[in-house]
Amino acid sequence: MTGIVTLTAAGAIDATYRVGALRRGTFTRAESYTREVSGKGVNVSAALAAGGADTAAVVVLGADDVRFARGGLTAPLLRIVEVPGATRVNTSIIDAEGATTKVNAPTPPLSSEAWDATLSALRDELGARPQPWLVISGSLPELAGAGTPVDLAAVRAAAREHGARVAVDTSGGALDALLADPTGIDLLTPNAEELSAAVGRPLRTLGDVVTAAREIVARGVTTVLASLGADGLVAVTADRAVFARAQAPSVANTAGAGDAALAGFLLGLTRGPAATAAGADPLAVAAASAAEWGAHAVAHASTIVAGPPHGIRALVETSPDLDRVLTAEGEA
Numbered sequence: 001m002t003g004i005v006t007l008t009a010a011g012a013i014d015a016t017y018r019v020g021a022l023r024r025g026t027f028t029r030a031e032s033y034t035r036e037v038s039g040k041g042v043n044v045s046a047a048l049a050a051g052g053a054d055t056a057a058v059v060v061l062g063a064d065d066v067r068f069a070r071g072g073l074t075a076p077l078l079r080i081v082e083v084p085g086a087t088r089v090n091t092s093i094i095d096a097e098g099a100t101t102k103v104n105a106p107t108p109p110l111s112s113e114a115w116d117a118t119l120s121a122l123r124d125e126l127g128a129r130p131q132p133w134l135v136i137s138g139s140l141p142e143l144a145g146a147g148t149p150v151d152l153a154a155v156r157a158a159a160r161e162h163g164a165r166v167a168v169d170t171s172g173g174a175l176d177a178l179l180a181d182p183t184g185i186d187l188l189t190p191n192a193e194e195l196s197a198a199v200g201r202p203l204r205t206l207g208d209v210v211t212a213a214r215e216i217v218a219r220g221v222t223t224v225l226a227s228l229g230a231d232g233l234v235a236v237t238a239d240r241a242v243f244a245r246a247q248a249p250s251v252a253n254t255a256g257a258g259d260a261a262l263a264g265f266l267l268g269l270t271r272g273p274a275a276t277a278a279g280a281d282p283l284a285v286a287a288a289s290a291a292e293w294g295a296h297a298v299a300h301a302s303t304i305v306a307g308p309p310h311g312i313r314a315l316v317e318t319s320p321d322l323d324r325v326l327t328a329e330g331e332a
Contacts, residue, residue, distance in 0.1 A: 002270050003054040003129025005164070006041030007122055009115075009150060010107040010141050011059040013068075014038035014255070014303045016092045022101060037061070037069045037078070038090065038303050040137035040169060043256045045077045046304045047263030047293060053270065056125045060110065060118055060141075062087035074304060079125055081118045083110065092303075098251045109144040119154050126162040133266060134164040137259070140174040149174055156184055169262055183220045189262050190216075191227040192326070207322030209234055210241045223283075225265055225290060227258055231326050232315075233294070235265070235287040243320035244287040246295035246312050256303035257294045264293025264309075281318060288314040 014037075017030040037059075045057035058079045061069055064086040069078060088105035095101075110118075126132050140149040152174070159166050167187035168178055171194050178185065179198055196203045199212040206228075213224035213236035224236045232245025268289030269282070296309035 003056075003132040004045070004048055004135060004266055005122065005125045005129065005132055006045045006048075006055065006057045006135040006137055007118070007155065008039035008041030008057060008059040008138050009110065009118060010139050011037070011039040011042065011061045011087055012090045012105070013065060013087050014090050014092065016094065016255070016302065018094050020096050022093055022095045022099075034302055035068075036302060036304055037065070037072050037074055037087075038256075040259050041135060042074060042078070043259035043303055043305075044135055044137055044169075044263045046074050047260045047297070048267065049074075049077055050305055051263065051267040051293075051308050053263075053267060054129065056128075058118060058121045058125055060114065073306075079121050081114060081121055083108075083114045092255045100254045102255060107139050107141045110141040110150060111144045115143060115150050119158065122155065123158050123162070126158060126164050130163075132162065132164045133167060134159045135167045135169070135262070135266070137169045137262075139172065140170065149177070152178070160184065167262065167266065169258070179216065179219065181220075182216070185220065186222045187225060187265070188216060188221045188223075189225045189227065189258070189265075191258065192229070195224075195226050204326060205322065206231075206234065206243065206320055206324040206326065209326075210236055210322060213241075214238070225262070225287075227261060227294075228326060233261060233287065233291055234320070235283055235290070237283070240283055240318075241320060241322075242281075242283050242287045243317040244284075244291035244314045246288075246291040246314040248295040248298045249312065250299045254298050256300075256305070257297040259303075260297035260305050261290040261294035265290035267293070284316050284318055288316045291316075 016034045018032045042057045045055045048055040057077045060081045062085045063082045090104040093101045143150050165186040169189040195212050227233050235242045265286045268286030291314035292309045292312045
């Protein structure tokens with residue numbers, strides 16, 4: 001199976017509180033609390049490993065939390081780059097109705113020495129796997145003293161050097177920079193809001209999403225996997241649009257669902273040759289896998305998924321109704 005290396009340049013500790021009710025300005029005692037090493041790439045690698053993939057997560061963590069990280073369930077996957085101090089903490093508060101309120105800590109700057117060490121670890125992991133995928137996930141830290149995000153040019157160069165296909169799940173300025181020159185990006189995974197911002201107009205129907213995604217594809221991206229929240233997701237290439245949606249058995253925590261969906265899509269792609277040999281549609285297989293893993297993730301109390309989805313089956317449309325109006329959650 002294809003090896004998949006993830007890069008999380010701004011690692012995190014995910015703290016999840018469960019409360020009966022969340023009221024602004026009042027004291028609330030949590031009913032439960034969990035803490036785990038996270039960051040989007042770590043979440044992706046955890047789901048990939050649960051699906052049987054060969055994966056490694058290159059992640060930048062504060063030295064204060066490395067001992068905790070090495071004692072966690074994801075420890076075998078982590079290729080840790082240590083920086084001084086504590087790791088940022090991202091907090092999720094989930095109330096009795098299942099609503100998730102999330103507050104992410106700011107991303108601390110990264111020294112040039114730490115960035116060089118991150119690139120070195122990334123090259124090592126890519127070099128250990130033939131024809132790998134590289135997944136660039138999450139927010140990008142600023143380079144200390146520069147006031148600008150770390151430059152992904154060296155990351156993309158490392159991918160080319162090792163023949164890696166590149167998937168990107170980021171937002172904000174990092175996404176804007178990539179969209180200005182997306183050459184060599186094989187897979188981009190925006191949500192509807194990010195896709196809307198990228199094309200500068202609202203997206204209210206599935207056709208709007210497909211048209212916007214094709215504009216990104218025209219810039220040089222091979223495939224856009226657009227997440228539409230409860231409406232599902234759509235995988236778009238220059239000449240295809242495949243819609244998929246899966247029903248979650250329950251909703252426990254929506255944090256990390258997009259990461260699991262990305263992992264599911266990559267797991268589906270690795271089954272592409274077998275799907276083709278069996279007469280199946282590889283893009284439909286990958287889209288279905290993404291929807292199933294995303295639905296599986298929201299049923300988990302934690303951000304990290306444990307095990308593959310069982311009993312979840314996606315509805316897949318290879319010729320979707322482009323006039324379908326998105327719900328308020330799905331549109332942007």
